[in-house]
Amino acid sequence: MDVLLLLGQGFAVALEPLNIFLAFVGVLLGTVIGMLPGIGPINAIAILIPITFSLGLPVTSAMIMFAGIYYGSMYGNSISSILLNVPGTAASVVTTLDGFPMAQQGRAGPALAMSAIASFFGGTLSIFALIFFAPLLARWAIDFGPAEYFVLMIFAFSTLSSLTGKNIFKALVSAALGLILATVGLDPQGTTTRFSYGQLRLYDGMDFVVVAIGLFAISEVLQALVEGGDEGEVQTSLGRVFISGKEFMSSLGTMIRSSISGFLIGVLPGAGATIASFIAYTTEKQIVDHDDQFGKGDIRGVAAPEAANNAASVGAFIPMLTLGVPGSGTTAVILAALLSFGVTPGPLLIQNNPEIFWSLAASMYIGNIMLLVLNLPLVGLFVRILLVPRWVLMPLVVTLSFVGVYAVNNSAFDLALMTGFGFVGLIMRKMGFPLAPVILGLVLGELMEVNLRRALVYSRGDYRVFFESPITIGLWVLTVLGLVVPIIIRWMAKRKRRAKQGAAELLEGEGE
């Protein structure tokens, strides 16, 4: 009963007043940010990294808050999907398909209630799995050598690239650009300064927060400026926010299946909540939708993606914490936060810093209960936030972005650089280059180079070291499959003359 003991200690930490407070702040922020279209967890966490850092928060407390923002946003994102037909983040795109028709039929209350309950279901179920699987995976991964790590990262890039956006090569270019940005500054050996052009601020590398906020928050604001908003009627009268026992039972199987599949997809490096929600929806459509009700306001069509995206957001912590290889934009940002606190995630994290892992897991239970309360009885209050006009919200995002970075770095150059990345991000969005791989590349770049070096030093320059162990070979096979299978699937889907039109378009995977 080692696990129970450790979890008990985790709860002891998670129940400290500061940590309860930060978990609450996290899930509250997460709900609000998830709900507001255009502002996602990536922006929020990136903006908060410098602030938490300068506040001197302990790393465990900061993680509890960041995680709360991530899974909290998976609750909030369905609110605008259901009420406005505009997904709060990419992970709730599919929730609009049945959620919005339900709202139109005057069943917004049950839709919101189902979404909260399914979220809770997926969230809490997968915390059990997290506690069980993470230590196992860490124990297994302890044998990973530098060659295995290098190939594992290539695998993560290939899955992320093949699953985000429509054009796989554009995603790969994005990843390469991120890695290139990571090479700016002193090389990992500390002998040569690269690509700094005499800028002192660049000697220790591109500041991750500057790039992330520029690419995501600033470009998002610029895009919102030109695309115009979806302001207009927001239904604030929700009716009674609850579901009947019958509705719950009819969705129970859907929730269980979607939680399991969502969790497994979340664990995969490279695939996150967006993909999980999409796959859960299409699977449930095949399994339970016998009389073709999906898409017309079927409550199970809300339960499936919401259980799945919450489960995936918890599962996504596994590769990030145990391998140090994040699977999505948001976990990449959280990884960057860990690194800036001087904690290196990897197989040794659970061994060396058990308090981080176990308190995080414990806080997730607490956070999910808070979220259930926030999203069931109090959802009527939250909905009013959707009434805040964009001319209040967007300037605030800009100002917070700039102040957060300035308060820590005290550098006008960083702010100008951030502006530049904002503009580049806007162009990239327009041209269909996904942004999440850039972030992943920037975070993993140094690690990748270090492992490449170590592997080759070990083998005295023999490149066969990357193809020798069963693990590397297995990862290469998975990498090739990951790149080829989606292309074949898309090709077959095209031949079916768009039987499921727009299926590929749903896979944007950006705001996650």
Next chain:
Amino acid sequence: MNDRIAAAVLLLLAGYYGFEAWRLESGFGSGVVEPKDFPLLLAGALAVFSLAIMVRTDPDPSWFRLPQWGNIVLLTISFAVYAYLLVPAGFIVATTLETALVSWRFGAKIWQALLVGIGASLVLYALFVFGLDISLPVGRMFR
């Protein structure tokens, strides 16, 4: 066509980056892997992926119209100006102006925008300086 241009730009970037990497001198005790090797690998990867985009292009996106470009350029420049105005003008003045400008471009009336600007700068200043104990520039002109 857009993708072809993008691919050409990316190819140039890959070439430039590769060239700069190739020129890198390794420090003392160069080993099996030198500081330029990983960048060279990346330059190669970027070049290959750019070529693939050149071959397999997507349809062009619908580009911003001229007034939209105007807004984008205005805000982008204002962000950069704000960055360098923070220290001389001080946080409160600079932030009020910047926030009001953004708010105005997002459709607020002038008085609403000013209100948002003043409110945001005062609240954030209080929050950071008194609440979080993080110092913000007071402004050279107030000294």
